[in-house]
Amino acid sequence: xxxxxxxxxxxxxxxxxxxxxxxxxxxxxxxxxxxxxxxxxxxxxxxxxxxxxxxxxxxxxxxxxxxxxxxxxxxxxxxxxxxxxxxxxxxxxxxxxxxxxxxxxxxxxxxxxxxxxxxxxxxxxxxxxxxxxxxxxxxxxxxxxxxxxxxxxxxxxxxxxxxxxxxxxxxxxxxxxxxxxxxxxxxxxxxxxxxxxxxxxxxxxxxxxxxxxxxxxxxxxxxxxxxxxxxxxxxxxxxxxxxxxxxxxxxxxxxxxxxxxxxxxxxxxxxxxxxxxxxxxxxxxxxxxxxxxxxxxxxx
Amino acid sequence: xxxxxxxxxxxxxxxxxxxxxxxxxxxxxxxxxxxxxxxxxxxxxxxxxxxxxxxxxxxxxxxxxxxxxxxxxxxxxxxxxxxxxxxxxxxxxxxxxxxxxxxxxxxxxxxxxxxxxxxxxxxxxxxxxxxxxxxxxxxxxxxxxxxxxxxxxxxxxxxxxxxxxxxxxxxxxxxxxxxxxxxxxxxxxxxxxxxxxxxxxxxxxxxxxxxxxxxxxxxxxxxxxxxxxxxxxxxxxxxxxxxxxxxxxxxxxxxxxxxxxxxxxxxxxxxxxxxxxxxxxxxxxxxxxxxxxxxxxxxxxxxxxxxxxxxxxxxxxxxxxxxxxxxxxxxxxxxxxxxxxxxxxxxxxxxxxxxxxxxxxxxxxxxxxxx
Numbered sequence: 001x002x003x004x005x006x007x008x009x010x011x012x013x014x015x016x017x018x019x020x021x022x023x024x025x026x027x028x029x030x031x032x033x034x035x036x037x038x039x040x041x042x043x044x045x046x047x048x049x050x051x052x053x054x055x056x057x058x059x060x061x062x063x064x065x066x067x068x069x070x071x072x073x074x075x076x077x078x079x080x081x082x083x084x085x086x087x088x089x090x091x092x093x094x095x096x097x098x099x100x101x102x103x104x105x106x107x108x109x110x111x112x113x114x115x116x117x118x119x120x121x122x123x124x125x126x127x128x129x130x131x132x133x134x135x136x137x138x139x140x141x142x143x144x145x146x147x148x149x150x151x152x153x154x155x156x157x158x159x160x161x162x163x164x165x166x167x168x169x170x171x172x173x174x175x176x177x178x179x180x181x182x183x184x185x186x187x188x189x190x191x192x193x194x195x196x197x198x199x200x201x202x203x204x205x206x207x208x209x210x211x212x213x214x215x216x217x218x219x220x221x222x223x224x225x226x227x228x229x230x231x232x233x234x235x236x237x238x239x240x241x242x243x244x245x246x247x248x249x250x251x252x253x254x255x256x257x258x259x260x261x262x263x264x265x266x267x268x269x270x271x272x273x274x275x276x277x278x279x280x281x282x283x284x285x286x287x288x289x290x291x292x293x294x295x296x297x298x299x300x
Numbered sequence: 301x302x303x304x305x306x307x308x309x310x311x312x313x314x315x316x317x318x319x320x321x322x323x324x325x326x327x328x329x330x331x332x333x334x335x336x337x338x339x340x341x342x343x344x345x346x347x348x349x350x351x352x353x354x355x356x357x358x359x360x361x362x363x364x365x366x367x368x369x370x371x372x373x374x375x376x377x378x379x380x381x382x383x384x385x386x387x388x389x390x391x392x393x394x395x396x397x398x399x400x401x402x403x404x405x406x407x408x409x410x411x412x413x414x415x416x417x418x419x420x421x422x423x424x425x426x427x428x429x430x431x432x433x434x435x436x437x438x439x440x441x442x443x444x445x446x447x448x449x450x451x452x453x454x455x456x457x458x459x460x461x462x463x464x465x466x467x468x469x470x471x472x473x474x475x476x477x478x479x480x481x482x483x484x485x486x487x488x489x490x491x492x493x494x495x496x497x498x499x500x501x502x503x504x505x506x507x508x509x510x511x512x513x514x515x516x517x518x519x520x521x522x523x524x525x526x527x528x529x530x531x532x533x534x535x536x537x538x539x540x541x542x543x544x545x546x547x548x549x550x551x552x553x554x555x556x557x558x559x560x561x562x563x564x565x566x567x568x569x570x571x572x573x574x575x576x577x578x579x580x581x582x583x584x585x586x587x588x589x590x591x592x593x594x595x596x597x598x599x600x601x602x603x604x605x606x607x608x609x610x611x612x613x614x615x616x617x618x619x620x621x622x623x624x625x626x627x628x629x630x631x632x633x634x635x636x637x638x639x640x641x642x643x644x645x646x647x648x649x650x651x652x653x654x655x656x657x658x659x660x661x662x663x664x665x666x667x668x669x670x671x
Contacts, residue, residue, distance in 0.1 A: 014385070014386060015385055015386065016386060018388055019385065022493075039495035039497055040495055041491075041493050042495065043384075043492075044378070044381035044382050044384065044633055045385065046379070047637075048636070048638075048640045049633060049641075050641025050642075051641050051644065053637075073644070073645065074645050074646075074647055078309050079645055080309035080312060080313060081644050081645070083310045083313060084313055087310070112646070130638070130641070140624075141498075141624055142624055143624065168664075170656070170659050170663055174655060191646075192648075193648055193649065195652075213638055215495040215496075239652055240655060240659065260651075261651075262647060262648070262651065263651060264647075277648055
């Protein structure tokens with residue numbers, strides 16, 4: 001038997017050229033029909049289905065030499081999954097740069113968060129999606145859901161929201177909040193918190209959604225209307241970070257009062273503490289805070 | 301701080317790789333690394349399963365996948381599938397004829413005797429599942445003696461390579477439906493290049509099931525056998541062997557054998573259905589085939605094929621007849637990946653969950669009258 005070449009030589013971006021071409025063509029269609037879930041064949045990636053293979057295929061098909069990538073998970077660059085994805089992309093895409101700074105990135109791949117800092121027109125946000133279809137909670141059959149989307153028939157989803165109000169006096173959808181794009185298709189904006197949903201509306205950056213396991217790509221083009229489903233008298237509400245006294249909680253590390261916070265228990269003191277979920281944002285605020293403190297020290 | 305758990309991800313991942321690899325080697329001084337040919341031969345049924353679920357016929361890499369996955373079939377099939385994503389599809393073979401298979405086993409439970417005869421071949425079907433304690437201390441000499449003496453006393457020249465198919469006889473008698481001429485020459489649906497958009501063709505369903513996870517297929521088929529369905533199959537023929545793969549010669553264009561793949565094929569017959577067009581009633585068929593030697597998978601697939609055909613025609617009346625239910629839930633790579641993903645951090649979404657719960661609790665508190 002002939003000996004095997006044991007040196008791993010993968011094509012740029014891991015996928016073969018036909019696969020990347022398919023992802024790009026699917027993406028063009030997705031941009032042309034905002035919010036419409038475009039099916040594509042979705043190759044198996046060397047990480048688990050559910051770990052961001054849809055986002056990964058988008059990034060691999062769209063990134064080119066000389067471009068800079070940021071990968072985050074739960075807002076953090078150092079979360080295990082983000083590290084894993086980043087090192088895989090670095091390994092298979094020679095000639096790209098990676099960064100943790102939101103400002104520096106051309107492409108941002110994210111799971112569960114949109115960065116706090118508003119994105120620019122020249123940036124591209126890729127979100128990883130586990131469930132692409134918001135109608136799945138009211139209709140299990142994909143065939144039937146396709147029909148409902150085509151007719152923009154979201155009445156059953158609205159009934160679900162209404163039933164929530166009747167039962168709990170509050171809409172109970174916490175994340176993956178159904179959001180209507182450009183007055184037609186309702187999308188599942190991926191498991192971002194409600195906090196981030198408003199950032200999709202009229203976003204300057206193109207936002208692409210990749211669902212690898214479910215084999216769908218969809219998009220919200222720049223400057224496109226994105227409205228979370230709600231009622232006139234029951235408005236959409238983001239996560240509330242006020243404490244018992246009615247004060248806005250602040251990040252323990254950088255004192256930021258306007259960011260989405262992670263809540264955890266300090267293992268030493270047993271105290272409940274809050275910290276920015278977006279680590280790059282937190283670092284930037286920390287620098288500002290230190291600058292102010294230093295200036296105060298000098299002036300004071 | 302508790303926060304540290306998800307920080308330092310890079311180092312942690314490196315550490316898990318090392319300890320995972322250590323566990324492979326910790327057997328001690330007497331251990332030798334598994335070589336891939338040992339896996340392919342001594343664990344051939346495990347190998348069959350992985351090559352079938354991996355969906356690419358590469359025996360050597362399938363063995364490597366088993367070795368590096370330390371025997372986890374889902375992981376091994378996964379590695380093989382991911383390798384497949386790096387390979388372009390260059391050519392398509394014409395439809396291959398399983399009548400030409402070099403047979404190692406073929407049986408029919410529909411007839412006592414079949415043309416060419418029943419050939420049991422290698423099976424555990426009639427073994428007593430007793431512990432063969434002698435294998436605990438098998439010497440290399442005893443081991444190689446088995447292979448050496450196997451062919452002595454067998455006249456290998458009289459054994460035919462191929463056997464006629466059982467279904468041919470039934471078809472000639474008019475007990476089976478005519479071959480649907482409309483599907484002849486149709487290009488089969490390629491699930492590796494196109495997503496499933498329902499309703500899907502039968503070829504798409506067959507392709508999905510042939511690389512499905514064996515346990516998932518079995519569970520769905522078993523639900524039909526037990527009563528959530530009514531296929532009541534009879535195995536017309538189950539055959540295992542090597543199927544010649546043909547491609548047109550690059551210069552002459554003649555079909556030329558380029559190699560062979562081991563497959564298991566099963567055809568089940570189910571009871572006839574009344575025909576609306578008042579044609580003569582016939583038996584109905586279910587078809588299953590997969591890479592490697594994997595009989596439970598081929599039979600399960602054949603039963604599900606029959607069940608799905610009914611569901612596609614008359615609408616599903618139970619889960620195993622529903623194409624979406626079956627086809628979107630039998631892939632091992634998809635399902636294990638998604639199951640594993642729940643181990644990843646989810647604290648942002650959980651924060652949102654807590655926010656909703658606290659809010660609704662607050663509202664409940666306000667509503668409750670103070671006594």
